[in-house]
Amino acid sequence: MSGAVLDGVRTHHSGVNPDMPAATTLAHLIDNLVTGPPTTTALQHLHDVAADQDPLPIADAVTSELTGRNLPAEHLRQIGRWLSEYGTRRNAVALGILLLGLAGDHRDRDLLLLLGSLEDLSLYAAVALTRSQPDRDQALFDLAARVAGWGRIQTVRRLAGTQDPQIKAWLLRHGFRNRIMDEYLAHLAATTGDLLSALTTPPVDDELLDGAGDILAALCLGGPAKDITDYPAAPETIDQYLTLVTQRPPSLTRVDVVLRLARFLTSDQAVSLNWTDTHRARMRRTCDRLVEQSDWLLAVDHAMDSPDLPQFRLAIWPARQLGIPTRTRIRARVHQHPDDGYLWQALTDDIDDVLVLAHQLLPLDHLANGPTLDVGLRADQPHHILDLIVSRLDAHPGKGWSLIRIALANPTIRNRNMAIRALTAWPPDTIADHVVAALQHASMIEPDPSVRGRMRQLLATWTTQGERHAAE
Template sequence: MSAREWPERHTYLAHALALSALHGPGPWPDGGAPLPDAKPPAEQPFLSEVVFEGIRTHHGAAGDDEADAILDLVARIEALTSGPPDAAALHDAAALEALHDAAAAVSPLSVADVLVRECTERDLDGGRFREVGRWLAENGGRRAAVAVGIVLLGVAGDTRDRSLLLLLGALEDLTLYATVALLRSQPDRDRAVFDLARRVDGWGRIHAVERLAGTGDPEIKGWLLREGYRNGIMNEYLAHLAATTGDLAGALAADPVSDDVIDGAGGILLALCNGGPARDMTDYEDGPVAVERYLVQVGRRPPVLRRMAIVGTLNRSLTDLPWDGAVRAALSARCTGLTDRADWRATLADAVGSDDLEVFRRAIWPATTVGVPIRDRLKHHLPAAPFDMDLWWPLVDDPGDFDEVVELATELLPLDDLATGPGLTLTFCAGPAGILDVVVSRLADHPGTGWPLIRAALSNETIRNRNMALQALAAWPTVPAEVAAAVREAARIEPDDRLRAAMAALLADRG
């Protein structure tokens, strides 16, 4: 086999090129999934590699627990890059294939830092070292092997590798590695990462934008405020970075301020108030100033439903913020002054009263944040859109008569179709099964009601629905014979050991 006669495989590079031809530079649908080496759906882990690495980099530690594998990789790389000065790094096809397979077997997150250290401590030929990294990146058919190639390009790559790193980095499973490689190999590191950040949306966006913290580039700072903080995971991961690096408070003091900056600012402030997995409003020194300037800016503009909702949410959040009491009171008064303003209320009333479902749906959030009743309007729209979760959530959370909710769900949901028989689906389902879940999950607070809904949930394919049904029944003071018989039959065919035991325990407890 000659140096260029590589075995046939569906490479990540070919996959990325196909996606680029179909969808442009990115973001790509599903972050580029399914990947060339993806397992069949039935064999896929609960958490994908990119999700696992995202959680691990933000909420855990990546260890160097693959010491033997790292030393083996380094030895293979060293052998490929040694030899006479005129020898090519790609002269040994069998050795390259062996390196590919060895790299495919490691966790790239675990080995990356140690691999870089071990390789840089050796006197390896830089040009041939780059060739090896490039070969893995271009010819790899396994995620870990391609990631290792990208890591090597971060050590020995240069401007010639920029396009390749951007292309492969648009696959969100590789964005983290491509981001670090761009930072290490490109002279305009911020601009290179900025280019990649705009090509991704989920964990890839988070990994890339986090490396832009503290940038002084005006274009990047403006993009962070307008849209750069947004991602498909949680905006809370990037909101604080956008507010500080992008100078949110300063941007809101400008005259004029564009609508896209206003709307970006609203999203950032909302995420900061939500709190969560990253730094939030309590960590934002300019928070009071930014909120005040945001309120001034939206007050100068015609009322917009989303801005009403953000102002209402900010007002509710002020109570829990550790700011000076007088400052919080002044900001709260300004929020209330806006949400009570006649033109704001009129705009909201028109949307709440609309028979256009899309218009009404946009009114739900602002109405709930400022205390405008919408229960009757929800009931009005549900018969025409019985599987619209946006309508059911506020209805089940409404403090009004829950018997009405039970009656409506019993009437509108296809209960016979939902009694599919038990399965092992763990996740929350969309559509009728999800609505059944939402309603039945509240029935424990209303013991003795909703048996038709509970009966359907008890026979639903999702474990969660069956569990919610049991929790509801556990709150009943007594279990009628009809109900006990249904639980007994459900236990007989229940495939989940824990749920089957819980059903038996309920029957034993109620004798």
């Protein structure tokens, strides 16, 4: 797991426990460098110690320790520059950035933007820019535009409440979008960007309209951050969006948004918002009327024939909602892109067909080359496609043995676990000798103790039940 992902999960979900001993050690080393001769050897020692420390648990504590020591700012800045410019390990560079946030100034802006462009360092650069730059919002805006994943999320969060018109306009059109989940930033964009006001102030350009639609769809989905229930202006904003989109030509994204709004408007969550049943029903009728129009249906149908894979993938859900045939088209596309997990997932409602396709399209001979301790998180690879299929076989007892057998010998722990889960669902009286033999062999070569234990437990269950049936 990358540093950016780990920091993102901790700052948004699990929390962070401060590492005070490590922070004190680093503060002491920095103090010695500032008050004594700043030798290259001492700097290298600080670098090496910092490189072994997770920067997130020590960041605030180091800042507090150094602030209390009242050290010369320019000396701290020079140490920060050295670590940031010459550091060869991520954690050491993060400490350098932290020091620039504590003691840096406008001279460090370009360096912080450069380092912050690396997602693993974006959080620390965003904090440093916030603390050190006189035009903090513009500096954060410059950084946010350079990153697209957790770095975008961490940076945009620090733009909450900005009054800068350029930044507010960007938030509504582009700033909320990220490679993780738009739901993380949708509420911030709607509130800080004043979405309702933007939609009611002509002219409303297409980028704004489509940004608004995606923000509203993300808010309705809910998820890891504030959602539609935390947005008091939701009823008026949805109403205004529907008014505007009715006046514009359809597009695939607009069809998708209107369908999601229609589904939301009939949900229990929607009932709790500040609007009348009559108001809500009127908006739902507007949604239904729009997606029933021939040009709206054609927008989706044409996208299902698009050579552009992202467009095709986006069209699958709306097409199914509108009753447009999809299966034949998805099957054809999965032949062109056999490593695309989303396409396979869209076919799993017919497990027999998926099993046939798997034998036609997957490199099965290369998926059973022995167990390892790989946990199996690699998306859009043949191992992941095998996972998508085998993980559903517990709902179809007795089917898919040829893939289960391969999964038992797959390098990823997850696939082997899914094979065990599938076999656990099989009725005991259907277990053939060759299945037992395959699981016995798998258990003997399994390197993970917990997986090996589950294999042996299942074998023991089969033995016990077999003896019971024999006795009867």
